[in-house]
Amino acid sequence: QVQLVExxxxxxxxxxxxxxxxxxxxxxxxxxxxxxxxxxxxxEREFVAVISDYARSTRYAxxxxxxxxxxxxxxxxxxxxQLNSLKAxxxxxxxxxxxxxxxxxxxxxxxxxxxxGTQVTVSS
Numbered sequence: 001q002v003q004l005v006e007x008x009x010x011x012x013x014x015x016x017x018x019x020x021x022x023x024x025x026x027x028x029x030x031x032x033x034x035x036x037x038x039x040x041x042x043x044e045r046e047f048v049a050v051i052s053d054y055a056r057s058t059r060y061a062x063x064x065x066x067x068x069x070x071x072x073x074x075x076x077x078x079x080x081x082q083l084n085s086l087k088a089x090x091x092x093x094x095x096x097x098x099x100x101x102x103x104x105x106x107x108x109x110x111x112x113x114x115x116x117g118t119q120v121t122v123s124s
Contacts, residue, residue, distance in 0.1 A: 001026045001027065001113075002024055002025070002026040002027050002029075002032065002098050002112075002113040003024065003025045003026050003113075004022055004023070004024050004096050004097070004098060004113055004114065004115035005022070005023050005025075005115055005116070006020060006021065006022050006094065006095065006096050006115040006116065006117060006118040007020070007021050007023075007118055008020040008021050008118060009093075009094060009118030009119045009120045009121075010119075010120070010121070011121045011123065012086055012120070012121070012122055012123070013086075013122070013123050014086060014087055014088055014122055014123065014124045015085060015086065016086050016122070017082070017083060017084045017085075017086065018082075018083045018086065018120060019080060019081070019082050019083070020036070020080065020081040020083065020094055020096075020118060020120075021078055021079070021080055022034065022036075022078065022079040022080075022081075022096030022115060023076075023077060023078050024077045024078070024079070024098065025077065029074055029077040030053055030054065030074040031053060031100070032053060032098040032099065032100060032113075033050060033051070033052055033053055033098070033099050033100065033101065033102050033105050034050070034051055034072060034079045034096060034097070034098055034099075035047070035048075035049065035050035035051075035096065035097050035098075035099065035105055035106075035111065036048040036049045036050070036070060036079075036081045036094060036095070036096055036097075037094070037095045037096075037097060037108055038090075038092035038093065038094045038095065038120075039092055039093050039095070039117075040089075040091060040092040040093075041091075041092075043092075045095070045108050046061065047061050047106040047107070047108070048060070048061055048064055048068065048081070048094070049061065049064065049068055049070040049081060050070070050102075050105040050106065051070045051071065051072050051079065052102055054074070055071065055072050055074075057102075058070050059105070059106065061106075063089075064090075067083070067084050067085045067086075068081060068082060068083050068084070069081070069082040069084075070082075079096060081094070083120070086120075086122045087122060087124075088122050088123070088124040089122075090120060090122050091120060091121050091122050092119075092120060093117040093118065093119050093120075094117060094118050094119075094120055095114055095115055095116075095117045096114070096115045097111035097112075097113060097114045097115070098111065098112060098113040099111045099112055099113075100112070
């Protein structure tokens with residue numbers, strides 16, 4: 001079992017920044033590919049970014065590439081998502097997830113473990 005807890009969400013004006021954290025406990029954190037997804041009001045959960053187990057590779061959704069940065073610190077069992085140049089359409093609940101499947105890590109169904117989510121609201 002892996003337990004995931006997100007934090008760092010909040011209310012920010014358009015153009016602002018936030019940093020989200022996802023702290024893991026349980027099984028070895030470095031054994032998992034970690035991803036961020038988000039779900040806006042009335043929308044499906046969508047892929048945001050993913051990072052490989054030892055941070056050698058990352059992938060981003062087109063909508064966030066160049067504005068968001070995913071990272072991880074395996075010594076701290078923590079993954080981060082730096083959100084810059086925020087837009088109103090970035091408003092959503094942001095979830096972190098853990099999977100062993102790198103090739104399909106952009107698909108929510110590939111994830112075994114999820115956190116409870118943290119709300120990000122961007123005012124225009």
